[in-house]
Amino acid sequence: MKLFVQAGLLFIGAVLFSCTDSAIVTEAKIDTPETNWTQTTKMDFPFEITDVSASYKLFYQIRYNNDYPYYNLWVNRILLDENGNMISKKLQGMDLFHASTGEPYGAGFGNFFDYKILSDSMQRFPKAGKYTIRLEQTMRKDTLSGIGSVGVEIIKNIQ
Known part of the structure; x- marks a missing residue:
């Protein structure tokens, strides 16, 4: 029985360890x-880049609700x-809602929807070091509600 418990714990540890993704450089959000x-x-x-020989995928993660007045x-x-x-x-x-049906993209919970959008699939960085990605909304309206x-x-x- 003790061997069974140890084997079970070892299996659970292996599963949890395999679920961590060392390829993620950063994942952050600002409310x-x-x-x-x-x-x-x-x-x-x-964020910081240590491997300049690699390319990187960049994603946007947008959390929005039905108060957002546009589809994009x-x-x-x-x-x-x-x-x-x-x-x-x-x-x-990026489109947040379907242009003709108005259906939101992404996964929803309550009134909010979370949508992950690919920005670039092969981004490269010129040298190792610290970088910052700055996002600015450029819609015609100064204040966007619903974001x-x-x-x-x-x-x-990973190759």
Whole structure:
């Protein structure tokens, strides 16, 4: 019986250990005050790159509700080096709701929906070090209601 318990604990430990993903560089989110994202609110996500030979996937993680007035969201994604110098700037649009049916994308719980959107699948970084991804909403309306949080996930591509 003791051997059975030890084997069971070893199995559970192996399963838990295998579920951790060492390829995740960072996963972070920032909540918006009162589910409002203003154009002056810049979302900064610091992270560190150690392997410049690898490419990385960049994802946006948007939490929103039915109060969001549009079907899409446009953001500037700015990549900054450790000194705050801009390396790149990219305007990107993403659909949060189906344009004709109005159905929300992502997984829902209550009135909120969580949606993970691929930004880039082969992002490379020029050197090892600390970086920041800054997201700015660029919609025509200064204050966007219905955005609960904005996040970034960076995953190292494993060959």
